[in-house]
Amino acid sequence: MTYGIRITTPEELAALPHPHAWLCDMDGVLIRENLVLPGAKEFISALESSGTPYLVLTNNSIFTRRDLSARLATSGLDIPEERIWTSAVATADFLASQSHGGSAYVIGEAGLTTALHQQGFVMTDTKPEYVVLGETRNYSFSAITQAIRLIEGGAKFIATNPDASGPSPEGTLPATGSVAALITTATNRKPYFVGKPNPIMIRAGLNRIGVHSETTAFIGDRMDTDMRSGLEAGLQTHLVLSGSTALEDVSTYPFRPVAIHEGIGGVVPLVS
Template sequence: MKDESERNSMDGSKNYLIDMDGVIVLGTTLLPGAKNFIQQLQAQKIPYLILTNNSRYTPRDLQVRLSFMGLDVPHEAIFTSALATAQFLHMQRPGGRAYVIGEAGLTTALHDTGYVLIDQEPEYVVLGETNTYSFERITRAIRFVNAGARFIATNPDVASPGEGGIVPGTGAVAALITAATGVKPYSIGKPNPLMMRTALHSLHVHSGDSVMIGDRMDTDIIAGIESGMRTILVLTGVTTREQAERFPYRPTWVREALADVEV
């Protein structure tokens, strides 16, 4: 049970950004309380977005995947690092040219902002997740970066869970390109607070009224703090309570699961 002062301290939470993996789902299973929490937000018309650093899937793809698990959300309520990347590039250089290594989530987001995906003289090399990293395409990316193309990564994650175990993430492949070129990418996804601010902007809400809920201190919580939000660490994913104590920054609240977060 929360005491009265803690209950009141959460009353200013008018909007929610919620990490997907480790908070709402684990693999192909909904986590405890996730469905009820989202339904409460929907019933009370509280603005929210479900966030993922994974750029592989479109929001509609993820909407269908969640529906198979029993959670119904509109695709507009899902915000990916691919969307954040596309919006960043659109603000920086509208209608630009990009050489892309990634899948439909990333290419669709870029097309929707008016970007041209090209294999000659790109202004940007944009790297995201894919199940089929091609050495040929990585080599071309290296040559484009060496020739002056700006290097963007959708997120800095070096590994992610896959069938049979860990698979290389965007950050690992970005490190390969960096080793060959000496150029580090600008990574858009968490822990870059840019992704959080872009998400808040899309909701038309202010960080001071918003809460970030995540399972990782080194991505979700730090990004929330640096964006000016209050934060909730749930212990259903990566970070344990003991590990959280070792960080120099702290979440506003710690909960065992989303089931223990009151709207």
């Protein structure tokens, strides 16, 4: 049952305050399996032409911002790397605020290691201050074992995001949250997740582009991460049904987005 939950009408959309800035999830909102979704080009074009501040967010920590900018360009979206905010960059930003020039044992790929290096962190397997877990397509049993032993030895456990699985053309893939659960079971130590739904990733993104939550909107395709983090950060939340969430799924959550759209094209009228 949807309990009256429905697509937001143009009249209801027109009654909403027009945001001064936008945060937008990437996969399932702008692109899906490297194909541009309907309305994405128009949305980005409207932001650029109006000079509206924005960031494209992703919990994916594999790629650098430059990599993602190139990936989006291949798909037909021209988004500069400074407009991209990943869980890897948010994690490095958070750790830099906690320990300037610290050390870390990292399980992850270039997106994470590059972000940590840029914040002055040293990668080591000898008494690191942190064990940092990110997403990778090549999880190593020996690396996970090393992480477990370092955490048992006193290293603090950080993970880029809690997503348990991710999509691929071949089917579901285990993601950071699944491996974090394995390490937690072995060590009885839970990680601190920096990425969505932790609103710290949202707030750091707002600070990066110099805008306030009260006048910013967030577009995402997931209730459990996007809408929750947007709600907890105090943003105007817009759910699109072009990714992971179906309309009938919304009623299973104890919170609601401000508006629901078939796709990102539905929010273009709100871009000033």
